[in-house]
Amino acid sequence: MAEAEVFNLVYSSSATVYGEPQFLPLTESHPTGNCTNPYGKTKYFTEEILKDLCTADDRWRVISLRYFNPVGAHKSGKIGEDPNGIPNNLMPFISQVAIGRRDKLLVYGDDYDTVDGTGVRDYIHIVDLAEGHVKALDKFRTGSIKGFAAFNLGTGQGYSVLEMVKAFEKASGRPVKYEIVARRPGDVGTSYADPTLAMKQLAWKAKRGINEMCEDTWRWQNNNPNGFAKL
Numbered sequence: 001m002a003e004a005e006v007f008n009l010v011y012s013s014s015a016t017v018y019g020e021p022q023f024l025p026l027t028e029s030h031p032t033g034n035c036t037n038p039y040g041k042t043k044y045f046t047e048e049i050l051k052d053l054c055t056a057d058d059r060w061r062v063i064s065l066r067y068f069n070p071v072g073a074h075k076s077g078k079i080g081e082d083p084n085g086i087p088n089n090l091m092p093f094i095s096q097v098a099i100g101r102r103d104k105l106l107v108y109g110d111d112y113d114t115v116d117g118t119g120v121r122d123y124i125h126i127v128d129l130a131e132g133h134v135k136a137l138d139k140f141r142t143g144s145i146k147g148f149a150a151f152n153l154g155t156g157q158g159y160s161v162l163e164m165v166k167a168f169e170k171a172s173g174r175p176v177k178y179e180i181v182a183r184r185p186g187d188v189g190t191s192y193a194d195p196t197l198a199m200k201q202l203a204w205k206a207k208r209g210i211n212e213m214c215e216d217t218w219r220w221q222n223n224n225p226n227g228f229a230k231l
């Protein structure tokens with residue numbers, strides 16, 4: 001990038017840099033680095049390297065976008081999420097149960113200190129996330145960013161696993177069978193963003209709610225029962 005004299009970088013970071021929340025909602029000033037999994041650590045280390053880069057050379061400007069839990073699909077029903085193998089994340093798993101590709105969802109723990117005991121996350125529509133990137137690029141254009149800056153991209157609203165299951169059943173009109181099993185190691189109970197900083201400094205706000213997230217995911221899944229695989 002330096003050779004090409006490109007010194008503006010938007011980095012795809014993650015809310016996992018915060019690790020087990022010490023307070024909620026999570027603000028950008030929450031301590032980072034105490035991650036609960038190796039993936040989170042890679043995001044944390046990369047942020048640290050980018051901070052050092054900006055300190056060492058003031059031509060660099062980095063906007064790190066800390067994604068909460070991206071879900072959903074494009075409205076067209078043509079672009080969606082098709083993980084390789086068995087989905088690790090909740091939404092694609094629910095969606096594959098609804099379409100009949102998987103028998104049931106395993107719900108990892110119902111003994112968290114949450115509304116119904118299941119894990120709570122800040123799910124964010126992928127198109128809202130994409131719009132956050134456009135706003136980050138606008139910020140470079142206005143020239144008002146110096147060095148490294150991190151922003152949460154979340155809605156500020158948390159939903160439990162069972163709330164997501166119910167919302168998906170409503171959107172798809174299909175039952176989503178599930179079974180409660182033990183907690184998944186490395187999972188935190190509750191995580192949701194304070195998105196105020198992105199609102200103030202990037203003029204960005206998530207517009208799409210849980211129903212739209214589920215409806216758009218379902219449209220894509222229903223149009224592509226086997227994902228992008230050729231039959």
Ligand SMILES: CC(=O)N[C@H]1[C@@H](OP(=O)(O)OP(=O)(O)OC[C@H]2O[C@@H](n3ccc(=O)[nH]c3=O)[C@H](O)[C@@H]2O)O[C@H](CO)[C@@H](O)[C@@H]1O
Nearest residue numbers: 014016039069070088089090093106107108119161186187
């Ligand atoms: C441990 C882990 O992989 N964490 C990753 C996961 O976070 P995270 O764990 O937040 O996201 P998931 O979609 O995997 O899980 C969301 C919630 O659903 C529950 N759940 C998930 C799948 C399932 O089959 N059954 C079930 O009950 C989880 O316990 C959690 O409460 O995805 C994020 C991206 O979106 C990554 O940044 C995180 O590093």
